[in-house]
Every structure is written in C-alpha cells, then in structure tokens.
C-alpha cells in the first residue's frame with residue numbers, strides 16, 4: 249500500500265493544472281487522488297477532456313481518473329488550486345473549512361492579512377500566519393498563497409539583495425510569455441509578431457505582492473517592505489518564461505560584485521533547501537552578455553531556479569540586472585508543490601513518507 253500523502257488538483261484541466269499533473273505524477277511524497285474542474289468537465293475521464301499541452305506523455309494513472317466537481321469533500325490532505333480566479337474564492341474557502349490545506353495560485357486570497365504569501369527560500373517564516381487564520385476563521389484547514397508568476401521570480405531574486413543591502417526603490421519592466429494567460433489565452437492574431445504593453449492587473453500585483461513577500465512578520469501580521477515599486481508589464485510572443493529587466497536603488501551604494509556575491513551565495517533555510525522541489529542553488533548567475541534567455545535558460549533547476557544576468561551599475565538607481573523565471577513552474581505549480589513540501593517538513597501534514 250502506498251504511504252504517499254494523497255492530494256487533489258482543482259482546475260486540473262488548465263495550463264497550471266496540467267503542470268501540477270506532470271510534476272505530481274512522480275512526486276516522492278505526494279500522489280494525485282483526485283482531479284477536479286468545471287461542471288462542463290466533471291464526470292468525464294481526464295484523458296478524454298484535457299487538451300494536454302505538456303511535452304511528456306499524459307501519465308496513464310491520471311488519464312484514467314474521472315474529473316470531479318470542485319466541491320468538498322475530495323480525497324486529499326492538500327488541494328492544489330489552479331482555478332480561474334473568477335470562481336476560486338468560495339471554492340478554496342470551502343476546502344479550507346473542510347480541513348484541506350489549500351495551496352492556491354489564484355490572486356483571490358493573496359493579500360489577506362492572515363494568508364501567507366510564500367516563496368519558501370525567501371519567507372518560510374510567514375507560514376505561521378496560518379495558525380491565526382485557522383483560529384480566527386474556525387477552519388480545520390488553511391489557505392496558503394503562491395505569488396503571481398512575475399512576482400515569484402522577481403521577489404526571489406530580490407530577497408538576498410533586500411536582506412543584505414535594503415532595497416529602497418525598484419523599477420521593473422517585464423516581457424511575459426503567452427502561457428501566463430492560461431489556455432487558449434491571448435489570440436494568436438494579437439500576439440504573433442507583436443508586443444502587447446498591458447496585462448490587466450499585473451502591475452498592481454507586482455507592486456503589492458513583492459512588498460508583502462519581502463515584509464517582516466510582526467504582531468499584527470506582515471509589515472510590508474517600504475520601498476516603492478514601478479512596474480511595466482508586457483506580453484511577448486514567447487511560449488513559456490517571464491524575462492524581467494530591473495533597476496534597484498539601495499540604502500547605500502552597492503557594487504555589482506557585492507550584489508552578485510549575495511545572489512550567488514543565497515540559500516533558503518536548511519529545511520527548505522532539502523525539500524524535493526527546491527533547486528540548488530535557487531538563483532543562478534550567468535555572466536554572459538546576452539543571457540538569460542527564455543529558450544536557453546528556462547529549465548534550470550527543473551524550472552525552479554531563477555537566472556540572473558547583466559548585473560551592472562545603473563546611472564539612475566544603483567544597479568541594473570535581467571532575470572528569468574519559469575511562469576508555470578517557479579511562478580505557479582512547482583512552487584505550490586514546494587510549499588506543500590514545506591508543510592510536510594514543518595510537521596503539519598503528518599509523517600514524511
């Protein structure tokens with residue numbers, strides 16, 4: 249009999265849901281006990297419904313599962329949510345009330361004061377917010393949030409810099425892949441040979457979420473980091489991977505070599521570094537003049553590493569750099585799985601298999 253921890257996937261048919269299926273099919277601690285999606289898909293065989301877009305074969309064990317409605321109870325101590333944000337709120341709350349640890353990729357609960365917004369290497373200490381959440385809401389489960397996909401890569405790269413030098417000002421301009429818009433996402437006639445200089449709500453999410461992630465845990469919850477953020481977001485004709493150009497101002501002058509040393513040496517806590525999904529190192533530096541690039545560097549650390557290049561002085565703020573993160577792995581399913589692994593390592597999900 250399997251000793252793995254059963255989990256379920258809400259929104260299992262979508263872009264992020266499919267990435268969960270792929271990552272969880274061979275996970276050492278978790279096994280997929282149920283997949284769920286909209287009423288239009290429920291009751292049918294997963295393999296017959298899903299428009300499988302991953303570049304590996306659909307795992308046969310999951311292809312044969314019958315898609316369930318997104319309502320508790322479903323088998324699974326963890327419910328990974330890749331739901332459309334328009335419908336996620338009440339569904340995720342119902343699962344948390346019914347006792348599941350909901351690890352969500354949707355924007356719905358991210359900024360609530362009792363919901364941890366986690367990047368395990370950067371702010372695993374924020375996990376304790378779920379104790380207050382469970383007490384105050386009377387839930388036997390809890391909701392834990394993954395940041396928005398562009399924020400996940402950005403805040404991970406900023407974490408060692410903020411810790412060492414104190415970020416004072418931040419400017420970021422993104423070039424975001426089409427898979428970030430889900431399936432079928434941006435119409436091909438809008439994006440082929442084009443750049444769309446607007447992604448609804450994305451700039452505000454980067455500005456708010458990066459400050460919460462890099463904030464300090466206080467008696468009243470997270471005190472957000474104080475630096476102002478100016479974000480510009482663009483959709484580009486790339487399939488996967490968000491590239492971001494960043495200028496940062498610090499409390500004092502910081503030489504590129506100092507910043508590169510902080511990025512290179514950064515590790516999560518020993519507990520986080522040992523999780524199955526944690527890349528080692530979490531941040532990879534590339535000194536080549538034309539890197540990182542989505543097509544060449546996206547799979548580093550199994551899609552969980554953020555690659556940073558072109559760290560150099562900035563004549564307006566202090567330093568400039570380019571970073572790249574995988575939007576559906578570090579920015580969604582991969583990091584959500586890592587958060588669930590953190591729950592196991594923290595003793596909140598029974599014994600480690």
Ligand SMILES: NC(=O)c1ccc[n+]([C@@H]2O[C@H](COP(=O)([O-])OP(=O)(O)OC[C@H]3O[C@@H](n4cnc5c(N)ncnc54)[C@H](OP(=O)(O)O)[C@@H]3O)[C@@H](O)[C@H]2O)c1
Nearest residue numbers: 259261262263264285286289330332333354397428430431
């Ligand atoms: N794509 C990314 O890179 C990325 C990164 C970070 C976060 N996110 C967030 O993750 C979530 C999922 O994104 P996605 O890109 O995977 O979207 P998607 O491809 O559009 O998938 C949406 C999923 O939600 C399900 N769904 C839709 N309406 C539903 C309803 N009324 N009840 C139950 N399930 C319903 C769909 O099921 P059916 O197939 O049955 O319609 C599908 O499984 C979104 O909140 C998104 O903002 C996405």
